[in-house]
Amino acid sequence: MAVTMHDVAQRAGVSIKTVSNVVNGYPYIRAETRQRVESAIDDLGYRVNMSARNLRTRRTGLITLAVPELSLPYFAELADAVISAADDAGWTVLIEQTSASRERETEVLSGRRRHLTDGLIFSPLALGPDDLGLFTVEYPLVILGERVFGAPADHVTMNNVAAAKAATLHLASLGRRRIALIGAHAGEQVGSAALRTTGYLEGLAEAGLPHDPALIGEAGLWHRSTGAEAMSRMLDDGVEVDAVFALNDALALGALHALHAHRIDVPREVALIGFDDVDDAKYSVPALSSVDPGRDQIARTAVDLMVERIGAAGDDQAPFRRVVPDSRIIGRESTGDVAPGERERVVAVQEGGTEVVASAWPPARDRQNVT
Secondary structure, three states: OOOOHHHHHHHHOOOHHHHHHHHOOOOOOOHHHHHHHHHHHHHHOOOOOHHHHHHHHOOOOEEEEEEOOOOOHHHHHHHHHHHHHHHHOOOEEEEEEOOOOHHHHHHHHHOOOHHHOOOEEEOOOOOOHHHHHHHOOOOOEEEEOOOOOOOOOEEEOOOHHHHHHHHHHHHHHOOOOOEEEEEEOOOOOOOHHHHHHHHHHHHHHHHOOOOOHHHEEEOOOOOHHHHHHHHHHHHHOOOOOOEEEEOOHHHHHHHHHHHHHOOOOOOOOOEEEEEOOOHHHHHOOOOOEEEEOOHHHHHHHHHHHHHHHHHHOOOOOOOEEEEEOOEEEEEOHHHOOOOOOOOOEEEEEEOOEEEEEEOOOOOHHHHHHOO
16 A cells, blocks of 8 residues: 555654655754654655646746856856755756856746746856846746846855955965966956956955056956966966966866966966866866865755745745855965875855845735746
8 A cells, every 4th residue: 555645744743744844845844853754754665746746736846057057167066066955855956058148048037948947046147237137037046156136036146256355365475476367357347257356456455466467367268278378378478477366266277287388386486276166176286276165055055045935935935135155265285285195274264144135036916926
């Protein structure tokens, strides 16, 4: 005979409603209660009738994660972390790659596939502040990144300015005085490049170092190849450099390749630090120092916010929040921060936080349309 939700409730000593809440990923359940229910489910071999549940709740059990480019290690590792966090909450993730195309990002927000999932976690790169109207949608939306602020949605971002400033100050604390930046986007007003460049300039000012435009290396897409090209241009132009802050780790690994090609010792002659702390950073030669922006916390927070919004759809909800995880500077061999036999050390921490940014979703006039 098939095991029922009633059987699970009896075994766990809870109500059927509590079992339903656990099965459906409702976030506000005591850990002890959730553990009892999950143990009862495992012991009895209970299986959720997904078709019946989806018909009853009008949900698919799926959420979408849309990112610009899975070939970049940061987004690949972010996707892995989101999938893991969603799996823990009982949800399945569909991945869409937008290739930083405006058309594809617009399609992600309002296209024909939107009805296939219950919500969207979205990291836009082509859309910006002038496109805020596109983000007023009638489904749960969590925004990632730095391109769009002020949209009517929860937002999980990074401590970009403070972390970039800390990375620059760390290089200065090592006695470096000609600190180059690789990855700038000329004329950019919003986005990661603009914010991290601002942090770099603030770090130079606080360290009492002059800003030399010759030390700013531009790069289009943040790939290893563009990092190597920007670093090589600077070195070929005879610019004196004793440290490099690359705006992501792919750029930093490319810069490291160029430094090796020019027979420049890292870190003795030039110290090097990246941003994102991707897994590859630990295995370069020398191992790459980097900013850890809290990627795993970003993923888990985004999923938690999404599950909460889906569970509360149609009811009064909390205001939208902007969450900034803590970030850390991880020192490794490329900045000379580790002793023999030591792999890495945390050399600085910037605390994040949560800020209420807008009224609740959805607007009252639209709530009758929300499933």
